[in-house]
Amino acid sequence: MIIPCPEDFRSYLRYPLTLTLVLLNVFIFILIFSGMNSSISSSSLLQGEGMTLTGRLYYQYLQGLPPEELFEKPEWIHQVKSYNTEQMGVLGAYALRDARFMAQAETFTYRGDEIQISQWKDQLVQFRKKYQQQLLYRFGLSSAEKGPLAWITYQFSHSNWIHLLSNLVFLALIGMGVEALAGSGVLLGLYIFGGLAGGLGFLFSDAHGTVPMVGASASISALLAFYCMAEMRRRVRFLYFVSPMPGQYGAIYLPTLLIVPLFLVVDLASLWSTPEGLGGGVAYAAHLGGSLIGALLGMVYRWKATPAVTPS
Template identity: 35%
Template sequence: MIVPFLAGLRDFAVAPLTWTLIFLNMGFYFITSDPRPAPTAKESFFEVRNLQRTGVYYRQYLGMKDLPEPHELVLWGGKAMRDPGFVTAVPEFPFRGDADEIKNWRAEVSKLRDQTGARAVTKFGLPRDPAVAVQKPLTWITYQFMHATPIHLLSNMVFLLLFGIAIERLAGSLTVLLVSLLGGIFGAYFSMKLDAPSALPMVGASAAVTALIAFYLVYEPRKNVRYYFFFSPFQGFYGEIYLSKWWILPLCLLPDLVNFVTEFIPSPAQLIGQTVATTAHVGGALFGAAVAIAHRRFIGEGEYDRSGPDLGPTENESLI
């Protein structure tokens, strides 16, 4: 395991904006999280029989006449409930089949929509349908503070802490604020332009975080920075090392780039739909890199605090 450690962990006085963003994300999560346990598969609309039935109706909605295998219908049903056009059309569309079954199914879909609409993730998450998103401008900001799970929150906060502190020392608090928030907005816009509309709202600070990572990587690309490695608890197999900034690319950004490319390769798995907005991550990274290039050209590179532990030598300097 090797991770960029950069400026390390600093207190609030050194990086007030970064810590404020972290506290806001954590506070927003605990305030808006639903303490009730998630329903089991049998209690949920998304049990196999319902998904198969939904898959049949969705293929009718799309004008498809053939009927695939039952396991494929489950995938079609999952895709159906992510299609905002289909979900909206459910009450009035002339589905073919048993009238009572269709009536009961419509009631279940309506109940699911009511339950989903009452959740905080729907209120504060960013709609992936551009026509709806423009009518809820505040969600372009609030979605960046919403997280689906504790792991989702923790992973984003770790990277926000490491890269936010480093950038705040390097280029100031305002830079962290603008790059993260505007990177999150641009990442969401980029995702909407490339991905199909979805009934699932977009949540998470990932686009903002990848914007910060890309900014840090491009801003002073020739700097060597501190990494922490751990391969075993034995002496010599863990510790700190200074390496090129470009190790950040495979360690932090390459997985998103690979997922971004594979999204455009046709496969049956695409029926499931994307639950992770990889395109938003890539959009955030592109924004962060562009801002770093503009900052270097028009404002100039920042100066490191020479007492900081993240300052490694440049490529033309030696480690002593």
């Protein structure tokens, strides 16, 4: 593991906004998960047979779609065979992410085992109701119609402890660098606008998804890209950890540009290598959206900060 750490994180009081952002993220995480008793994950729709059934019904739904709408679906969907139960399971997983299907799936007419279909429709209505009641869904950003506040709340919400901790480590380390370099105002602006750009990137890549996006990673990507552009020619401290053996962890001074292959190219490669419609739980497009705005603002900052050379 290697992460940029330009500032000394022990003198944290010098970075009030970074600290505030970190605490805010922790507070909202606790708020979301305090006393939460989610029965969503145990829903039979998300179990093997439920997924297969959903896939079968979604297959029939696809058959009724006009060609231009069907063409919008991922390429692999066109290769799915209705008699293959494994493929129907995969299709079911995709169906649960398709907002247009999920919004009115129980109103369509299907052929097949009518007893199962009738039970499935009841379960779907229940599932959707519980899903939408979740605080994480309400705070998250998705294609479903929600208030404009979701664009901000998603930036401070996280889905689990690992998600929160990994984001906060980066936020603390790179946030301090940005705050020391450009000040608290720029850091706040970058965090918010980076998050907004990340949201746009996410919605652009997943225009009809039901799964909400949460997390500060788009904002952090913006901070990384900003720092990379603003301090392009500097060597900064990176912390590395290979193993706890002596010499295999510590600090190393490397060019700031190393952030590009380490984080930004990885996001791009991951985005391109993920089968469409079935992401692995990471919104790479949001990272890239945040990175783009961060890089642009970084260039502007660099241009403004460069002192004009006047002939004596």
